[in-house]
Amino acid sequence: MAKTKAVNTKIYVLDTNILLHEPFAFLSFKENDVVVPMTVLEELDYIKDSKKDVARDARISIRAMEDVLHDATPDQLTAGVSLKGLGSGEAAPIGHFSIFSDHGMPKAQQVFTSNENDNRIINAALHIQQRATPRQVVLVTKDINMRLKAKGAGLAHVEDYRTDQLISDIKYLSRGYHKFEGNFWDKVKSVESRTEGRETVHSIDRKVFPEAYINEFLIDDSKQFAAIVEGMTESTLEILDLGYERLMSGKAWGIHPKNIGQAMALHALLDPYIDLIIMTGPAGCGKTLLALAAALEMVVERKMYDKIIVTRNTPEIAESIGFLPGTEEEKMAPWLAAITDSLEVLHKNDENVKGSMSYIMEKANIQFKSVNFMRGRSIQNAIVILDESQNLTASQLKTIITRCGEGTKLICTGNLAQIDSNYLSPVTSGLTYLVEKFKNFTGSATINLDGVVRSRLAEFAEEHL
Incomplete structure (x- = not known):
């Protein structure tokens, strides 16, 4: 990167997890320069062919970078290719984008001698910092431990990626x-x-x-x-x-709210003019049960919708569900046990619980689908329940929401304290992004359920563990 560039502009070195979190992140630094070490490209190359839930984001990022660099010569690739004209508005980038070959660095210039990817990226940032003085060099990573290592190794500026964070806490x-x-x-x-x-x-x-x-x-x-x-x-x-007592007297499929939070959620769920309901809260607060009860009420009793589609993000080991036997619904059943558990609760007083469940699943046309197979679909006149949505990125949630056609209601549930993804935190979760982006949309409602009603054991565990 040329030293003659204005001293008041910065050089940002991006870690792999930034491009997995936001594939177009290298376009978000306005007048500053962006550097991607070769090690990051190698990691993206490995991830794009893996079964991880971020493989698609890796492919998108690689394609986006190739679109910028496809006509560049090797010298231009090292010196930096202008990003001007690739965006619109005040946030449009006007800096330069380059690839840094960290493989060819002499051992004498490396602080870390081990060949771990994180260490190689930090070494690259340190080398650029020394070479680009007095310009400020910033390593951008979502890995907290990597930020600590980089600071300990002598890197003056290390940051998290906050461009798309709508809240700080x-x-x-x-x-x-x-x-x-x-x-x-x-x-x-x-x-x-x-x-x-x-x-x-x-x-x-x-x-x-x-x-x-x-x-x-x-x-x-x-x-x-x-x-x-x-x-x-x-x-x-x-x-x-609405009136407090009237709100508390709401009912869906035989279920009455146990607290005012559930009452508000039930009111929003049953409102035909609200197309998106987002329910957050701890385990045992009734998110899934309320969503399913309201869905059954609107499909079977009120006949407002034709079917119920239940989906969720599967763990990395289950990204390809083909190893499980049976149809797609049968393959998804282990990951959607919370739904079948809730169905059992709703019909626990019936003489034949299994018979009632089978009848209702057929009557309400309940379908279990994997998030990975929702792309390209157009879902009409249905209720979609997206369970465990805290593990999805903003781009993954956008893919699902844009599948919803005319007359479809989407219910997103999630617990931000139970994020399983290595690439997300409560602040960067797609669920958080969804809550903040849609709070002023007339067709959406958000409810945070804070009371654990599953059992006194679950309530005590939520408060004290």
Whole structure:
């Protein structure tokens, strides 16, 4: 990378996990230069042919880099190819992109002598730092241990990739509702109310709750007031009065809410005008049971939809489900046991539980599908339950959401404390990204369920372990 470049611009060295998390990440650094070590390309090459859930992201990143570099000579590849014209808006890149051959570095210039990939990438960043002085060289990686090693080895600047992070800490994630201290109406100085059929809508001053967003629930300590934000202007909030007791008396497929969180979730699930429901919360809070009960109510009883499609991201070992016997539904059954467990709970009082389950699965046309086979489909007039969605990236979730056609409702459930992916954290999970991106969309609602109702054992474990 040329030393003559403006000193106030930086050189970013990208680790492999950055390109797996966001395949087009090398286009996100505006006027600064981006370097990808050869070791990163080798890792991407290995991953793209593997059965890991990020293999597709590796292929996308490789193709994107090839599109930029396909006409470059070896000298241009080393010196840097301009990224100008590859984007739009203020964030469009105008820096340079290059490949650094870290294999040819002399041993004398290497801090780490072992041949581990992380060490080779750190060595490359240290070498570029020494060569590019006084320009700032920054290693960008999502690997916490690698950041510690790099700093310990003498790299002055090491960062996480935060370009697509909408929140800095998971505690700031939208919960889908706001609880006011005391009585809500004590905070309202003026209100205009009107009746729409059986419903009452209040217009209040937006200063009462300036941070409100569409379909956010409002409750207070009185256990009498409950409402949902239906609309807003610069000066007013339009809230639909739900009533606390009325909300708690909701029912779906014989299931009644056990707390106000479940009541709000059930209301959103049964609302035909809400196309996307996102439910987050700890294990045992009732996410899957509520989703399935509402789905059965709307498909079998109300006949609003034609079928229920249940899907989830499978663990890496199961990316190819072909090793399991049977049809796709039978192959997916081990990974969707939570759904069959919930079906058993919903019909535990029937004389023949297995018979009832078989009948309902056929009546509701319940289909088990793998996320990997959802691409290219167009799902019409169905309810899609996406379980364990905390393990998906934003791009994977986009692939699924864009499959939803006319009349389809998508229910995403997940527990951000149970992320199994090596490439995601609660802040970078696609589920977190989804909550923040869709919170102002009129066709979506988010609910964080914080009460464990599975058992006192599960509740104690969630609080103390």
